[in-house]
Amino acid sequence: MAGAAVSDHQVLLGDALPVVPSGAVPTADNAGRQDTQPGAAKPQLDPALAEQKPAAPKAELPAAPKAELPAAPIAELRRASAAFEAAAGKVSAPVTPPGVEKPEPVMPDFAAVARGSALGELQARFHEFQHNEWVQTGSVKVTGTGKVEVLLLDQVPTHRFSSCLDSSGVEIRDTAGAVVLAAAPPGTRTAINIFDIQQHGGKWVVVAHSFPDVAAC
Numbered sequence: 001m002a003g004a005a006v007s008d009h010q011v012l013l014g015d016a017l018p019v020v021p022s023g024a025v026p027t028a029d030n031a032g033r034q035d036t037q038p039g040a041a042k043p044q045l046d047p048a049l050a051e052q053k054p055a056a057p058k059a060e061l062p063a064a065p066k067a068e069l070p071a072a073p074i075a076e077l078r079r080a081s082a083a084f085e086a087a088a089g090k091v092s093a094p095v096t097p098p099g100v101e102k103p104e105p106v107m108p109d110f111a112a113v114a115r116g117s118a119l120g121e122l123q124a125r126f127h128e129f130q131h132n133e134w135v136q137t138g139s140v141k142v143t144g145t146g147k148v149e150v151l152l153l154d155q156v157p158t159h160r161f162s163s164c165l166d167s168s169g170v171e172i173r174d175t176a177g178a179v180v181l182a183a184a185p186p187g188t189r190t191a192i193n194i195f196d197i198q199q200h201g202g203k204w205v206v207v208a209h210s211f212p213d214v215a216a217c
Contacts, residue, residue: 072197072204077148077161080204081195083113085140085165087122091129092136095175105130115200116207138170138183143190144217151196158207159197164217166190191215 090108110122129136146163168190171183192215196208 072148072159072199074146074148076204077159077195077197078142078146078163080113080197080206081161081163081193082142084118084122084195084206084209087113088125089136089140089170091122091126093130093133093175095135112205114206115198118196118206118209121209132180133175134172134180135175136170136172138167140170141166141186153196153198153207156198159204161195161197162192162212163195164190165193190217192217 087108087110094102094105096102105126107123107126110119110126114122128134142163143166144164146161148162149160151158151160166187166189168184168186168188170181170189171179172181173179192212194208194210194212195206197204198207199205
């Protein structure tokens with residue numbers, strides 16, 4: 001649905017994510033970075049993040065036979081992909097006042113929205129943000145209507161949902177406030193995200209997240 005917010009959290013990394021969007025990163029533009037601690041070395045953003053390609057694998061998803069099954073309601077696929085992107089934004093390192101000991105980071109329950117390689121992507125993203133002490137704000141938005149293919153992956157009916165995500169509103173800073181990835185005007189960072197979605201236990205979850213060779217949208 002055009003203009004619908006995927007998450008009001010923080011980034012997505014779509015091509016976006018990041019999925020600033022999941023997620024599943026290009027080199028951050030550090031021109032606007034202002035280190036609050038002179039001389040302190042700051043971690044550099046993973047080259048995949050600046051292009052808004054979270055930790056998603058670059059390799060193309062495997063070809064699979066099309067299934068003779070009806071497509072799931074588009075609203076369910078949008079909901080599942082939005083939940084994945086929202087989870088990709090819940091990875092920020094904790095920010096505490098000076099002199100206060102930082103709490104031990106607790107990983108969110110990503111298994112509620114992802115399985116397989118998609119789950120691994122979210123977990124890796126969480127560890128990356130904790131290690132670099134990054135904080136993500138802003139939101140990823142969906143543009144366009146999306147496209148659906150029904151496939152069989154390992155004999156499991158799978159809905160391959162392609163959607164254009166705009167992660168221009170996402171900003172990433174370190175806990176000291178230095179900019180790692182600056183927010184930009186709407187439409188500046190857009191990319192097609194591909195979500196393989198399956199139904200498990202009556203719930204639609206993302207099992208793989210990737211980008212096409214030509215991700216522009």
